Amino acid sequence: MPSDLSAYTTLRVGGPARLLIDQYESLVDTMREVWESGEPWLVLGGGSNVVIGDEGFDGSVVRITDAGFEARDNGDGTVRVRASAGHSWDALVAETVSRGWAGIEGLSGIPGTCGAAPIQNIGAYGQELASVLVSVEFLDYLTGDLVTLSAAELELSYRHSALKGGRLGVVLSIDLALTATADGLSEPIAYDQLAGALGVALGARVPLADVRASVLQLRASKGMVLDPTDPDTASAGSFFTNPIVGENFARTLPEAAPRWLMEPEPADRVVPLGEEPAPPAERSDFRVKLSAAWLIERAGIRRGFSLPGSKAAISSKHTLAITNTGGATATEISELARYVQTRVFSEFGVRLQPEPVFIGLEL
Numbered sequence: 001m002p003s004d005l006s007a008y009t010t011l012r013v014g015g016p017a018r019l020l021i022d023q024y025e026s027l028v029d030t031m032r033e034v035w036e037s038g039e040p041w042l043v044l045g046g047g048s049n050v051v052i053g054d055e056g057f058d059g060s061v062v063r064i065t066d067a068g069f070e071a072r073d074n075g076d077g078t079v080r081v082r083a084s085a086g087h088s089w090d091a092l093v094a095e096t097v098s099r100g101w102a103g104i105e106g107l108s109g110i111p112g113t114c115g116a117a118p119i120q121n122i123g124a125y126g127q128e129l130a131s132v133l134v135s136v137e138f139l140d141y142l143t144g145d146l147v148t149l150s151a152a153e154l155e156l157s158y159r160h161s162a163l164k165g166g167r168l169g170v171v172l173s174i175d176l177a178l179t180a181t182a183d184g185l186s187e188p189i190a191y192d193q194l195a196g197a198l199g200v201a202l203g204a205r206v207p208l209a210d211v212r213a214s215v216l217q218l219r220a221s222k223g224m225v226l227d228p229t230d231p232d233t234a235s236a237g238s239f240f241t242n243p244i245v246g247e248n249f250a251r252t253l254p255e256a257a258p259r260w261l262m263e264p265e266p267a268d269r270v271v272p273l274g275e276e277p278a279p280p281a282e283r284s285d286f287r288v289k290l291s292a293a294w295l296i297e298r299a300g301i302r303r304g305f306s307l308p309g310s311k312a313a314i315s316s317k318h319t320l321a322i323t324n325t326g327g328a329t330a331t332e333i334s335e336l337a338r339y340v341q342t343r344v345f346s347e348f349g350v351r352l353q354p355e356p357v358f359i360g361l362e363l
Contacts, residue, residue, distance in 0.1 A: 005056060008063065009047035010111060010226060011236050011322075013330040015056025015360075017042075022063050027085075028146060031139055031170050034060045042359060043170055045086065045113035048226075049120060049236055053360025054330045064115055064170075069095070073180060080134070081176045085115025089122075096178060097208045102187050103132040103178040105211040106194065109219040111226050111237065115171040119163045120355065121156040125215055126190030130156040134175040141168035158289075159241045159355055186211045193218065222318035232315045234324040239337060240292045240352040250288040253348060258294050262287040292352055293320040299343040312336045334363055 005014035018039075023030050034041045040059030044050070069083035069092060079101050083092050093108045106127035110117075118136055122129050133151045140147055155162040163171070179187070185205040189195045195202050197214045219225045223232030250259050296319045306313035311328035312335070315321035322336055341352050341363070354363050 005044075005047075005052050005061065008044060009050055009052060009236075010234065011051060011330075011333065011356075012234050012324045013054070013328060013333055014050075014052030015054050015330075017057045017059070017061040019060045020063065021060060022065055023086075025066060027062075027064065027066060027170070027172060028139055030062060032144055034062060035141060035144070045116040046088070046111055048111035049116065049355065050357045050359060051236060051330055051333055051354075051361070053358075055360055057360060064113065067091075069114075071099075071101075077180055079178045079180045081178055082173055083114040083176070084173050085113060085171050087114045089114050089117055093212070097212045100181050100184045100208065101178040102181050102185070102208060103127070103176070104129075105186050105208050106191070106215055108212045108215040109225045114174050118154055118156070118171060118174060119161055120159045121161050123159070125194045125218070127187065132176045132178060134177050136174050137172040139170045139172055141170075146172070158244060164357070181208070184208055223315045223321060223323070224318070231325055232317050232321070232323050234326075235315060235321045236356040238292075238320045238355055239322045240296075240320060240340070241355050242292045243290045243295070243350050243352060244287050245290060245350065247286040247288050249349075250290065253290070254298075257298075258291040260289045262289055290350065293318065295344045295348055295350055295352070296320065296340055299340075299347040301340055301343055307332075307336055307339060310336060314340075330361055334358075334361055337363055 004016050006012050021030060040057070042057050042059065042061045044061055044063050064086040066084045066086040067088070069081060069087055072080045074080060081096065089110055089112050090108060092114055093104050097105050104127065106125040107122060110122055110124060117129050118133055130151065133156070135148050135150045136154065138147050138149045153162070184207055186208050188203045188205055189198065189200060190202065192202065194214060195204070197218055198206055198210060200206055216225060223230060223235065224237055225233065227233045244262065301314060301319060303314055303319055304316040310332045311325050312332040313323055313325050315323050322333055324333070337354060345351050
C-alpha cells in the first residue's frame with residue numbers, strides 16, 4: 001500500500017511511495033535486491049534535507065534506521081569513531097561532547113542521520129564535517145561492491161560531495177577522527193556569532209558542553225532545531241547555500257554586503273634592498289562567500305513572507321528557511337523558493353542555489 005512520504009520529511013511535504021521499506025538490518029542485502037529489481041529507488045534518512053514532490057515517488061523508498069556507534073582511543077590524543085548510517089547525527093554529537101571528544105561540537109542540533117552528513121558535507125558555526133571525516137563505508141550501485149571511500153575520494157567542498165554530485169550508492173557508516181581532550185575544551189572558536197554568544201574572543205577554547213548549549217540556543221532562535229511545538233521548524237533548515245562568487249563580482253555589490261574571502265590573504269613578501277618588487281599575484285580567480293540571508297532580506301523579502309494563498313512561508317525567525325505553516329504542498333514550497341531566487345537575481349545578479357535535494361520536482 002502506498003505510504004505518504006510527508007510523514008518522513010521535516011518539511012512535511014511529499015506524496016506516496018509505491019513501496020516503503022523500513023530498514024533495520026541487512027541493509028546491503030535489501031539494497032542489492034532493490035537494485036536487481038530494476039525499479040526506481042530512493043534512500044531516505046532523517047528526511048531533513050529533501051523536498052519530495054506532491055506526486056510522490058513511483059518506486060521503492062528505503063528508510064535507513066539502523067543506529068549505533070563504536071569508538072577506539074588511538075592513544076595519540078585522537079579517537080576514531082564509527083557511526084552507523086541511520087544513527088541520529090545530533091545524538092552522536094551529544095555523546096562525543098559528553099565524553100570530552102572535540103571536533104563536531106559546533107555541529108550540534110543539525111537534524112538528520114550520520115549517513116547523510118557526508119553527502120552535503122554538513123557545516124555550521126565554524127566547523128565542517130570535512131575536517132574530521134576519515135572515510136565512509138559505501139555500497140556502490142554500479143558494481144554492487146562494498147568499498148571504503150576516503151574523505152579525499154568524496155571530493156568534499158562547501159555543502160557538496162561526489163555523492164551529491166552523482167556517485168550512486170548508499171553510505172553504510174562513517175568514520176571520524178576526533179580529539180580526545182584532557183581538559184574537556186572545544187576546538188578554537190572560529191565563528192563570530194558563536195564567540196559573541198559565549199562571550200569569548202575568536203580562537204578561544206571553552207568547555208565542550210558550553211559550545212553545544214550555545215549552538216543549540218542559537219539554532220533554536222532561528223527555528224533550526226526540530227520542535228513539534230514550533231511551526232518554524234517544519235522546514236528543511238537553510239534552504240539556500242551561501243553563494244560563492246568571484247572577487248571582482250563581489251566588489252560590485254553594496255559595501256555593506258557581508259563577504260568572506262575563501263582563500264587566505266597573500267603572505268608578506270621580503271624584497272632585498274635595491275631590487276624592484278615583483279608585481280602582486282593575480283587575484284581575479286579568488287572566491288568570495290556571500291550571505292544568502294543578507295541578499296534575501298535586502299531584496300525586500302521579510303521574515304514570515306508568503307505568496308498570496310500559499311501555506312509556504314519564509315520563517316518568522318530567519319529568512320534563510322522556508323517553512324510549511326500547515327498543509328503546504330511541495331509545489332507551494334518550490335514556488336516560494338523560485339520567487340526568492342528571482343527577487344535576489346533581479347536585485348543583485350546572484351542566483352541562489354538550493355541546499356535540499358529535490359525529488360520529483362524542479363526548482
